[in-house]
Amino acid sequence: MGETKQTNDKNMTAWKHEINKKILVMPMAVEDFLERYVPSRANPPPAQVAASGPLPNVPVGQPELGMYGPLCAVLKELVKGFPNDKRLCFANNAHKPIKFPYGKYEQDHHATKPDVIASLPGKTFTGKDPGRWRNISLIFEAKSTESGDPMRYHSNANEETLVQLSKSARNILFAQSRLFTFGIGIYGAMARIYRFDHAGAVCSQAFEYSAANGAVLRDFLWRFVNPISDGCDIVGADPTVRLATSDERMTVEKQLLAGGIMHDNETSKACRWITVKGSENKKSKRYLLYELVFVNPRLFSRATTVWKALEVDENGWPTNLSRDAENRPHGVQVIIKDSWRQLARKPEPEYYKQIYGHIASQLSQPDLVKEASEEDIKGAVMKAWGKTWPGLAEYLIGDDLGANDLEVDEEERTGQQTCSGEHLARGLHRLFERSHTRMVSKSIGTPLSAFxxxxxxxxxxxxxxxxxxxxxxxxxxxxxxxxxxxxxxxxxxxxxxxxxAFNWMAHLLDLGYEHTVESWREYVRTTKGIPRKGGDDLQMTARSDPVGEPSSPRRSVNGGDDRKAAPPTPIINRNGEKEYFIDAIVAEGIVEGVKKYLVRWTGCGNEENTWAFPEDLRRCIALVNWLKRPAAERTQLSEPYLSESGSSAERDAAASGSPDDMKAPLDEAKRMECKERxxxxxxxxxxxxxxxxxxxxxxxxxxxxxxxxxxxxxxxxxxxxxxxxxxxxxxxxxxxxxxxxxxxxxxxxxxxxxxxxxxxxxxxxxxxxxxxxxxxxxxxxxxxxxxxxxxxxxxxxxxxxxxxxxxxxxxxxxxxxxxxxxxxxxxxxxxxxxxxxxxxxxx
The missing domain is CATH 1.10.510.10 (Transferase(Phosphotransferase) domain 1)
Incomplete structure (x- = not known):
């Protein structure tokens, strides 16, 4: 069934639209491409890794099937000197179809037919099914002449070549929960290296892959098996994920049974351990994923996967076991959602926090004292809803891994944020670049179609x-x-x-209107909400993450309370505490001997900016957006706020008039947010x-x-x-x-x-x-x-x-x-x- 879809014209048309203008050639030398897009901690390949003699000849200009065997011989020669635990094994797949990674979706997604496949480092295809995507680290697509290069010559056949490469990349990403992956295109005597993530793809300049005994391709393969993170096997692997191996199958089956979960053949395709960092004051939690509930199979997209998972300890055994009415073991089962959020969008956990905060704000303070237990709070929230079933997933913890990646030095980043989006539309990278997010909810469910x-x-x-x-x-x-x-x-x-989702309350606040249901209805009807006091002069700004109350009073620079803008409206969190929203970070620097960031608050002018400690802004989207700016640009933008020279009046002027690109007026994209389809x-x-x-x-x-x-x-x-x-x-x-x-x-x-x-x-x-x-x-x-x-x-x-x-x-x-x-x-x-x-x- 899946194989017949390979020829489906509609499917091919959809894929061509999917990748159209999303795969770009980087204008840099191949060596620079490897340095930038194949991050590795390893030094260049040692001398003993180099091939001892001429590489085997790969025929050019002849039927493609004749290329695959010799190409495997070339690749085997290139990795011959690699340590055993780093060496890849290559196989001639000869157009044999490899099905979509998960059986329950095989009928929905066609099989693909890569030409040459590579094993995981230190593994071989002996005794394993080479036709399983979780066993494949890299794929090669070969064409017998340079005219088959889809990045240089445009034709329907070449477009389909690029689609085939993209499909295989998609399958590796989903099968192994990779952050990004690679593919190699061979076009006659030339080659290109492609790097795919969920925002787009970049590829190298064409290079003669046999030149200097395959030096460039050998350097790539060496880097590929020597990633930055010690916990990863290849570049592009997620250090928070580890797939269960075939040798661990018996142990995994016992661990699942101990948690009350039955094991079948499909479970082995899904099983992997993941670590979720959680909130500030909680330890990381470990989970064993055992069933795929939902997948968005598009390559350049959110790529959402929803899993059933079991909470486990460091050794993989279920925690907090209980017994059901029939004395069967029952572990802590959760739903885990992995997705790639556009940077322009707010993290999903923040919406859940706002929902909980709204419900909590409906309660009287005695019902929500800070000392109340989690169960008391949940009970109070359920009481406020007035229903025994809320109709929403119950959020537990979440992790914005992309934001976490920005907290480390650039050379230490593992790829939790995409990097191809910035090349798709310069200056609009936030519309294309994506951040890897993970959310854990208590609500376990089955697909709606399985009623x-x-x-x-x-x-x-x-x-x-x-x-x-x-x-x-x-x-x-x-x-x-x-x-x-x-x-x-x-x-x-x-x-x-x-x-x-869309925060309609925040939108109305930004425009200076009352954030009530009545005001929203009026806004929908007339495009104007109900004005709130001072709303005409309210500074229109974008909202970001909520944080605790500002450390300094919100008063004007003149010391009075006569400013025209209305004060920001706080959100009441589930602990009954006020939380305010940050519009943007406008500067950074050493203030009073400590590194701080200057915060501009939503609904306030620049005269009320306050300096905040980095730890108070952790995972704040405004900080993420600030840190994505080049260091030199951040320094330049910060100078007006850090200057010690000039009169106090001059410094006040600098504080009230930020650089042009940091001014607060609402841009067209913000005004159109409510109309986004x-x-x-x-x-x-x-x-x-x-x-x-x-x-x-x-x-x-x-x-x-x-x-x-x-x-x-x-x-x-x-x-x-x-x-x-x-x-x-x-x-x-x-x-x-x-x-x-x-x-x-x-x-x-x-x-x-x-x-x-x-x-x-x-x-x-x-x-x-x-x-x-x-x-x-x-x-x-x-x-x-x-x-x-x-x-x-x-x-x-x-x-x-x-x-x-x-x-x-x-x-x-x-x-x-x-x-x-x-x-x-x-x-x-x-x-x-x-x-x-x-x-x-x-x-």
Whole structure:
């Protein structure tokens, strides 16, 4: 099944769009490329590593299959002098297909056919399956002539060569949780080295790989197996991750059983240990990942993976064991989400902190004393929600590994932040560069598509809508309703993944408006919120991480309280403490003999900037953005604030007028933030699809997305009845453009509703929900017919359906099986072939 997709034209078209203008040749010598993009602690290869004689000849200009064997011989010669534990083994793969790394997704993603593959250092392919991506460290794609170089000569065949290389790189990244990976292109007698991360790819200038007995390629391979971090086997490996080896399989199986988890063949593909640093005052925690729940397979994207994991000790054994009602062992099981966040976006844990802070602020202070235990706080928060099930994932700890990477010297960084994005659009690196983030939540769930009863599926959607409401009331708009973002746990559902959320409260504050639901509704209606006192002159700034109260009083430089700007509005955290937001770091220097950073606070002018210690700003995004500036630039920007010369008036002037690029006025990107189009094409509302990025994303748009998600599940996993029969799924979702998709959805809302066989409650819900969505479409010709979707109206149709007692009892999800013909495949299931213009959530 996966192999037939290799020839799927739509799949190839999608990949070409995926990599278009994302792979760039670096204008530097190959030696400089290796120094910059293959970081290694090792010295150049020692003399004994050099080949003793001429390299074997690789035929040029002949059929490619004849190149693979001789190329393996060349590579073997180049590593012959490497220490045994560093030596790579090379195999002629001869176009044999290698399936997607995880079995449950094999039917969704095609197999790839690399020409030559390399083992992990010190390993061989003897006794191992060379066709498993977790055993492969490096791939080679060979073309018999220089005209096959896709970076120099453009043709359809060369584009497909680049796609093949990119697919293999994607598979290595996902199979082994790598930070970045490499591929080698051989084009006749020339070669290029490619480095892929989740923002893009860079490649070297073409070089003659056999020159000087293969010196350049040997230097690359030597660097490749001698990474900076002692805990890594190759350059690009994540030092916080270690894959379980085949020799450890028996031990891992025992460890999982000790935690109450059964082991199967798929588990061995997933098993890996990871370390999460956690918060300031907590020790690092170690987890054993054992099941992949969800994966976003796009190469240049968030690349989100969601795992089930078991908390373990340093030796890999489960901690805090308990016993269930049948006396079976039960370890601490969690969900771990790995993703690559755009630097322009706020870390997801901060949204969860704001939600908890909002709930805590609703409580009376006696309910939230600082001495209260975690359980007391959680109980109080649950009480404030007024529900026994919150509908949101319960966040435990999180780690912004990219931000941590910036805290060490550049030569010590392991690649937790991408480095290719800065070359895609100079000056806009924050829109392209990505930071590796990891989040642990207590909520364990199964995919929405694995429901045991249709009533369970509806209950899960209902819970997620309630969770969406909870987040919105805390100031957070989700904006990415999709199948992978809702999970089922014990018959209930919860919403997770706030990566693409929008802080509407912060947005209104930045614009000088009241940050209330009423003000937001007015802003959506008129693009102007309810002004707050002093809002006309409020400095419009971007928000960053919350920190504790400022160390100095917030008074004007004249000592009075007469400034026109309103004071910043704090967030009350779950411990009842005030937290303020940082707009930016504007300077750094030695102040009173100690290294400090000058903080500009959101909602305040530069006259109220305060100096802060580095430890108080740890993981602050404003600090991350500051540290990404070159050292010379930071020094230049800091000089006005550090100058000891001149009068006090001159120093005050320097403090109130920062350099041009650090001024606070809101730029166009900030003003358009509320109109950013996010989400997946299939589930976007009609108005968002038609708006072209000019629609303020509101609650009603996300509520409509829940309807399209419901249709997706019904048409894929139930025994439905519709006038278009088995082609209904393709007809509704598989459209070539935004406009076509919007028109089809409008037509769907106007046509008779789909019904589900022998399931009156679900059929009733679909019909009533469809009617609400139809009224949710604004028509300038009939504005009086417009009735926006609300939480109350949508939750009512779900509650009415769930209250019925005639739900089927044995109607679990029907497994979805795509048609085998690749040219007909999309008629059974939309392939997810979404062009860059059709989705933003892949960015």
């Amino acid at each position: 045991q009863r249709t009533k369970e599926m509806i209950q899960a959607l209902r819970d997620a809508i309630f969770g969406h409401r909870t987040a919105f009331e805390a100031g957070i708009m989700h904006r990415d309703i999709s199948e992978g973002n809702i999970l089922i746990a014990n018959g209930r559902g919860f919403l997770h993944d706030l990566d693409y 996010t989400g997946t094409l299939y589930f976007m509302s009609v108005e968002v699809l038609e708006g072209g990025g000019n629609i303020i994303h509101d609650v009603r748009h996300d509520l409509e997305s829940f309807f399209w998600l419901l249709m997706w599940l019904v048409l894929r996993h139930t025994d439905y009845v519709h006038r278009e029969g088995s082609s209904a799924l393709q007809s509704l979702f598989d459209q070539p453009s935004d406009a076509a998709c919007a028109e089809r959805k409008k037509g769907w809302l106007m046509s008779p509703a789909v019904t589900v066989q022998n399931n009156a409650p679900l059929s009733q819900l679909i019909n009533q929900f469809k009617r609400l969505c139809k009224l949710n479409m604004f028509d300038e010709d009939t504005p009086s017919n417009f009735i926006p979707l609300t939480y109350d109206s949508v939750l009512k149709v779900f509650d009415d359906a769930l209250e019925r007692d005639d739900w089927p009892s044995n109607d679990k999800a029907i497994p979805f099986k795509p048609l085998p013909d690749p040219n007909q495949l999309h008629r059974a299931r939309p392939e997810g072939v979404i062009l860059s213009s059709q989705t933003i959530s892949g960015l």
